[in-house]
């Protein structure tokens with residue numbers, strides 16, 4: 542992987558901060574997969590971190606009604622008041638957490654929430670502790686705000702998650718914040734409640750900020766760990782409509798901020814975004830309706846069935862998945878028994894067998910070339926087809942046969 546972000550510009554030079562912003566490998570892979578599809582090749586997509594289900598019909602109907610009724614003007618930067626109240630109700634009913642709607646800020650995707658959190662917390666050179674592997678954009682948000690992402694190697698022993706002890710050991714006088722995601726991307730693992738409570742305490746003891754990304758919290762397949770909001774009112778807790786509510790393209794998320802940060806977050810949101818999409822916010826109100834929830838719950842069951850199938854099938858093929866992910870829609874598989882370079886493995890698998898997966902390099906550096914991420918965001922029949930193709934690819938590789946490129 543070359544430093545593809547070290548671009549020469551012809552006019553004014555790029556801002557220095559851009560040297561820290563790299564392309565998502567998965568997007569390059571997706572582009573290549575689409576190009577192959579355009580040539581008529583059949584591709585099994587297991588690279589995409591986006592639910593394959595449509596947005597629940599009541600949400601779409603609410604969007605059409607809002608547009609028709611003329612709900613098309615700017616809303617307050619903090620969000621549609623009724624939506625902030627609906628989110629607060631959801632925390633109370635689902636999680637028993639009593640959150641003042643005033644602390645809930647609606648954002649352009651959870652991505653907007655991550656940017657706001659980093660924007661209000663980081664001064665140049667401030668360090669942020671995060672798991673390696675973790676969601677690639679996190680380190681780039683930190684770099685964009687001129688902070689320093691400090692990845693801490695996390696393996697199967699801790700479910701690929703940071704622990705309070707790791708945070709304590711990794712904390713330096715320059716550390717400003719720790720960032721966790723539960724369930725996480727790329728691993729689908731959660732942080733157990735007691736460990737999350739210890740993390741809250743460890744960060745508080747050091748006078749730092751804790752950012753907890755709960756964007757996959759609705760997609761947990763076993764016992765759901767508590768939201769960090771049930772443990773503290775001092776964390777920045779992020780969630781959104783993209784994953785559980787299957788609304789990726791509507792670009793809506795939220796962040797619950799500690800009270801003392803409300804004013805700076807509002808100022809930053811006003812200036813960066815003015816407001817989120819008005820139509821999308823009216824639509825999102827319908828996401829909490831019983832009809833939408835029933836649809837989302839059926840989808841969650843389908844994801845669970847896919848996870849169970851794929852974990853077993855990949856294990857039988859020789860991938861090692863030592864921790865059963867309890868949420869999201871990812872399997873983070875150790876492929877070191879099958880290849881010594883997951884990046885060329887993923888490329889070769891795509892070119893020769895039409896199966897798109899994501900190499901570990903997107904998510905950090907710790908044993909990245911020994912891992913790949915599978916997203917089960919496609920139907921069971923396509924997952925079975927993908928598994929059959931990977932099986933055939935590995936059999937050919939074992940036999941030393943040249944790759945057969947399907948027509």
Ligand SMILES: Cc1ncc(COP(=O)(O)O)c(C=O)c1O
Nearest residue numbers: 590650651652676726781783794
């Ligand atoms: C862990 C995590 N956080 C945040 C996001 C951003 O999602 P969005 O901006 O669509 O809400 C993603 C997207 O894949 C993610 O995996």
